[in-house]
Amino acid sequence: MAIGLHDSTIQNPVLRWVDQRLPVFTMMQKEYGTFPTPRNFNYFWNFGALAMVTLMIMIATGVFLSMNYTPHTAHAFDSVERIMRDVNYGWLIRYVHMNGASMFFIVVFIHIWRGMYYGSYKAPRELLWILGVVIFLLMMATAFMGYVLPWGQMSFWGATVITNLFSAIPLVGESIVIWLWGGFSVDNPTLNRFFSLHYLLPFMIAGVVFLHVAALHITGSNNPLGIDPKGPQDTLPFHPYYTAKDSVGLVVYFIVFAFLVFFMPNYLGHADNYIPANPLVTPAHIVPEWYFLPFYAILRAVPDKLGGVLLMFGSIAVLFVLPWLDTSPVRSMRFRPVAKWSLYLWLVSFFVLMWAGAKPADEPYVTISRIATAYYFAYFLVILPLLGRLERPLSLPESIAMPVLRGGGPVLAGAAAKPMEKA
């Protein structure tokens, strides 16, 4: 090997020539080929890969949509209708992009739930988790701005309501809103900058995803037992074991995705967005997209404007400090009898908020939203810190390989000393 060249093990001479100078093939082999991965993953561990695939689909369809989209208040709605009616396969590309946003949130919600259930946010994966919350925030900003682009009634009034949230900031709120709008109301300058940022943010997401994956490959993956792999008997190479398992999940994902796109493409949207934006008429009932409903319900649960805005942003911000609020050293909820049911109840409160967010701001929905909001925060701020002290977790298995090869359950002290058997 010449000095300055990477010591490559690649056999193919052409690939080897490249690999010696830029060891991307060695890197791929290390990170996605032989990468040691816990052997006991369940299907919840598909959702990171599914989110990555969704991001690529969204960028690809978005790039092609932008070739036919016109970011001007006078033309935006018509250009989207032209995509739907006149552009070859425009309907397909737009429906994939539209429903892809919903698929992205479904996948990411499950991915976050997986992290919460199996304690993937705990040491040493705190930064990995924080990067994930950053991605989630960027996704929400991107989805919001994307929904404004077709310039329908919901686009316009959604943009008006959400940008007005910033007017709740004391003193500078009004100036910030005018700055966000580039005018005195949501208008053409607003549409232009939203289009620009909607194109930019996915690439920022891709950058943070890179950091997220890089951090994952330092700490290694968590697993359903939440205990660390103790040696080669506890892990499998990523390829072919988890490339195959992810592929199975991917097939199911595409079945759901295709069903949405081809059989009910507008089911998750709102009919009012097929009415062109009218700045003088507010629709009787403004509803955000389904994936924002829980947060919208929290906003409306608070009678005070600034308080509602703070609590809504707080519902995401609390995720950043989750690794330090949960003081229990046990990662997986499988071994935490009380925390497990507290978390299931949190999931119920999340769905109740999603349901209440779509209802009018009247009784009994306001009271129901308030109770669900109280529990949403209590889980993070009261229950988890207390359970770290009070809860008595079940005993953890000796190793990952033991329960997998012997049928599960805590291992007796004598059994642990026996040599490993082949199942």
Add this chain to the structure above:
Amino acid sequence: MAETMVPPGVTSGGPAGAPHGAPHGSHGGAAEGETRRDFLTLTTAAFAAVGVGAVVWPFISSMNPARDVLALASTEVDLSPIAVGQAVTVVWRGKPVFVRHRTAEDIQAARATPLSELKDPAPDQSRVQRDQWLVVVGVCTHLGCVPLGQRPTDAKGNFDGWFCPCHGSHYDTSGRIRIGPAPLNLPVPDYTFTSDTQIRIG
């Protein structure tokens, strides 16, 4: 300034490690070196921060309303076709402005309300230039929806003014918030009567 702080016997240009054996020299030299380096670092960082700010500002400022947007900031309204009890909506700076020709009962109702019942207390007299003409920006002060109440068939809320369907705010015949999550009254824009039947908003 730094030169004056050099203790006698230590040359300012001397290597930091040289007077290793002499406690006095070593102490003075190290402290002196750190102070100068800190000063340079701070100065450089301060200049860099100002420079970054100066470069970023044009980009931030470019997102504020442009000159053509600001130029379209006034609107003329002819009041002569608006009969008593009628209201029209005009567009000013892209926002709806409600111009209402109030009836005697409207004015009476607004003036009879004690200020103690108001969430954002303001007497009716302070919100109009001529009693029968109420001019307010038709944007709910909660989250920016357009309240109903301009058309005869609209819901006008409990106080015969306007009602915002988004989150249920009720405004009275002076455009003041009475019930609901909105914190403030409908704002009165700057406007002037250019004649008895004409106003210019903005």
